[in-house]
Amino acid sequence: MAEALRARGVRVTILEPGPGVLHTLVDDDLRPLVEAVLQRHGVIVRRERAVGLDDGPGGAVRSVLTDRGERIGCQLVVLAMGIEPNTDLAVAAKVRPGDTGALAVDDCMRTNLPNVWACGDCVEVRRVIDGKKVYRPLAPTAFRTARVAGHNAARRGRGQPKAFPGVVGAAAVKVFDLEVAGAGLRLDEARDGGFEALAVTVRHWSHVPLLPGARPVHVRLVVERRRGRLLGATCLGERGAALRTDVLVPLLWDGWTVDRIRDLDLIYTPPFAPSLDPLIVAANEAAKRVHP
Numbered sequence: 606m607a608e609a610l611r612a613r614g615v616r617v618t619i620l621e622p623g624p625g626v627l628h629t630l631v632d633d634d635l636r637p638l639v640e641a642v643l644q645r646h647g648v649i650v651r652r653e654r655a656v657g658l659d660d661g662p663g664g665a666v667r668s669v670l671t672d673r674g675e676r677i678g679c680q681l682v683v684l685a686m687g688i689e690p691n692t693d694l695a696v697a698a699k700v701r702p703g704d705t706g707a708l709a710v711d712d713c714m715r716t717n718l719p720n721v722w723a724c725g726d727c728v729e730v731r732r733v734i735d736g737k738k739v740y741r742p743l744a745p746t747a748f749r750t751a752r753v754a755g756h757n758a759a760r761r762g763r764g765q766p767k768a769f770p771g772v773v774g775a776a777a778v779k780v781f782d783l784e785v786a787g788a789g790l791r792l793d794e795a796r797d798g799g800f801e802a803l804a805v806t807v808r809h810w811s812h813v814p815l816l817p818g819a820r821p822v823h824v825r826l827v828v829e830r831r832r833g834r835l836l837g838a839t840c841l842g843e844r845g846a847a848l849r850t851d852v853l854v855p856l857l858w859d860g861w862t863v864d865r866i867r868d869l870d871l872i873y874t875p876p877f878a879p880s881l882d883p884l885i886v887a888a889n890e891a892a893k894r895v896h897p
């Protein structure tokens with residue numbers, strides 16, 4: 606929204622009372638890069654909470670009041686405060702929600718009620734990295750859970766039911782020219798989940814820097830300290846960041862270690878990737894810090 610409004614010449618202020626913009630996707634150490642891009646494009650980010658609105662004549666919004674007692678003049682307010690599952694209909698029918706607030710389903714997408722399956726944005730799913738139930742309302746989760754629920758509902762009682770294997774939770778956003786992508790756990794999530802985890806961040810290049818268009822790529826890997834198992838990754842950059850993150854998704858699924866990742870023969874071709882891909886450089890750095 607900020608980008609679209611700036612493209613139309615609208616002045617934009619983001620009020621972010623939490624740890625920072627995109628804090629569910631990006632760890633602390635890379636977040637300043639995101640905020641710098643916003644700033645460069647004229648978006649003001651303020652560490653304040655909106656606590657009230659002032660109406661002008663005719664009921665149109667005139668300003669936002671913040672928890673610091675500031676009044677920010679405006680003509681439009683966009684509330685972007687996260688997403689919650691709308692489970693009212695299902696809960697009224699006695700479908701049980703899980704701890705996340707989304708509907709609880711088993712691996713076959715069955716709810717607690719006979720002959721009622723659920724899928725998509727209203728269900729919680731299993732995170733493969735640690736088995737925890739999480740809420741990940743994203744399109745791939747919706748497609749994949751829908752396929753399982755549909756199959757099982759259509760074949761009820763006949764044949765082998767399909768099971769949903771879970772998610773690692775990969776997502777990306779574009780912040781003006783910056784690709785911001787993450788998969789698996791952030792460092793704080795890994796530690797909260799009981800992992801003894803460390804993180805390394807490297808800055809490398811999208812492709813050979815002598816060639817035109819090469820841009821820095823920042824890779825952060827979250828790794829289990831003792832075994833070196835990859836738990837999560839974040840990639841940022843103006844080129845080649847989002848789809849590099851995708852490379853790590855199957856490795857997160859299969860519990861690869863950074864030692865194994867650094868031995869991958871990823872592409873080296875000057876216009877596409879440097880001789881050591883940023884993922885290899887990051888895995889090398891992480892492997893040095895792993896203590897068996």
Ligand SMILES: Cc1cc2nc3c(=O)[nH]c(=O)nc-3n(C[C@H](O)[C@H](O)[C@H](O)COP(=O)(O)OP(=O)(O)OC[C@H]3O[C@@H](n4cnc5c(N)ncnc54)[C@H](O)[C@@H]3O)c2cc1C
Nearest residue numbers: 694724725726727741742743744745746747748751776777
């Ligand atoms: C602006 C936006 C951008 C997004 N971008 C991305 C992205 O880039 N990548 C990504 O992975 N995900 C993205 N998502 C999330 C993705 O769109 C959702 O995860 C996905 O659409 C969920 O699919 P769903 O079928 O569960 O729900 P929906 O697509 O919301 O479909 C639910 C349907 O149920 C209907 N419905 C609701 N109540 C009733 C009722 N009582 N009776 C009958 N029908 C009803 C609704 O009208 C709707 O058609 C985005 C979401 C939004 C809003």
